[in-house]
Amino acid sequence: MGIEPVERGSKVYLEIVKQLRIMIEQDGLKPGDKIPSERELCERLNVGRSSVREALRALELLGLIETRRGEGTFIRDFRSNQLVQLLGTFVLQDTKAKQDVIETKYLIELDCLRLILRRNNEEQLENLKEWIECAEFTDDQFFIKIVELADNHLFYRIWSILNDYYDALKLPRIERKNPYYSAIVHALLGGKEAEVLRSYYSLRKLSND
Amino acid sequence: MGIEPVERGSKVYLEIVKQLRIMIEQDGLKPGDKIPSERELCERLNVGRSSVREALRALELLGLIETRRGEGTFIRDFRSNQLVQLLGTFVLQDTKAKQDVIETKYLIELDCLRLILRRNNEEQLENLKEWIECAEFTDDQFFIKIVELADNHLFYRIWSILNDYYDALKLPRIERKNPYYSAIVHALLGGKEAEVLRSYYSLRKLSND
DNA sequence: CCCCATAAGTGGTCAGACCACGTATACTTA
DNA sequence: TAAGTATACGTGGTCTGACCACTTATGGGG
Secondary structure, three states: OOOOOOOOOOOHHHHHHHHHHHHHHHOOOOOOOEEOOHHHHHHHHOOOHHHHHHHHHHHHHOOOEEEEOOOEEEEOOOOOOHHHHHHHHHHHHHOOOHHHHHHHHHHHHHHHHHHHHHHOOHHHHHHHHHHHHHOOOOHHHHHHHHHHHHOOHHHHHHHHHHHHHHHHHOOOOOOOOHHHHHHHHHHHHHOOHHHHHHHHHHHHOOOOO | OOOOOOOOOOOHHHHHHHHHHHHHHHHOOOOOOEEOOHHHHHHHHOOOHHHHHHHHHHHHHOOOEEEEOOOEEEEOOOOOOHHHHHHHHHOOOOHHHHHHHHHHHHHHHHHHHHHHHHHOOHHHHHHHHHHHHHOOOOHHHHHHHHHHHHOOHHHHHHHHHHHHHHHHHOOOOOOOOHHHHHHHHHHHHHOOHHHHHHHHHHHHOOOOO
């Protein structure tokens, strides 16, 4: 059969988590794929359904799987931001230092700009340039694209959370016109870090120290 | 009473997670403290015990709580490596994800170095200098101090988590001697960003592009 | 006063029941 | 035949009650 009975000694639900991992690996399951139903897992592993559910619920809270009532349980794209979200509500609850949120958001945006420079993907930058010329957009929308271009999912997740907090701060919005964003993209295309930073500082009205 | 009945609409166990968070906050519970027993939570929240357990097991897998049979359930010190372990086995298989972890950790360390430069607290830097001259320390220990000096709680949290992931990757350790760290501190005292970055790249054996 | 047997409390697990929801099936109807 | 509808089935969602294993508090006997 392939699935050994659950070992004793540790908690059953942890064993089930382990077995699920093995199962996913062996069967080569990918995000979007369906995993066996709860009742089938009970039989395969010789455990109670409540134990299976404890394992599945835990993985669900982690954002590793997704359950749809009446349909089944599916593997999720691991890069979802579920976990950061959760840690946000639990860990960051006492750390709402406005200043930290702002500072961190800005620094990560800068990091993303540096990453884009490093990646040096001219084609995507040209697309971005075209987009900002043709479309109306908000600051958020612009930086979503920036963070995406940086191509680092961790930064993407962290930035998303930070941005939510940032929005929640309801700071007086500084409305910026296209030229500020154009300058950044232009600088990115130019490949000069100093100029990129300068254009970002200018957008954010920060001193360039 | 203070605990409202669980709202409908979303899954019960998620509501319980939320209520627990509120409960912890309101009662000012800290790591090590005991939370109500499963059966008591059932009554307080008017839900079945299995739902309570689903919530608790999920939080346990995340490392946010700890359960001891016969004793009870306790709040745990966050930043424990529980979730790291788990995501290590589930998520970090993905090489892209590994790459992201490393990259993000390094970039945040760089950000912290920049923050220290900006803060310009010479006294604390002198203390750090003294410490690295007199004590044995690991890379982790050094950067804990760096991140602390950066004085941004968000970065501290994020870095802690990233560092746990990083450790879980079990990369071949590059052993570095004191001079590398001294160079960084020296550069920080000098106040020249370029030199700070150079000394960091040197430590991490990164190209300085 | 100390020690140990018992009771009470707690988490761990299982089994079964029922509900809500989505889908596939088979039947009815135009 | 084709479209639409009603039913059955599979799935997750939740609750209840039962039993076990373990820890701690209790109280009686030495």
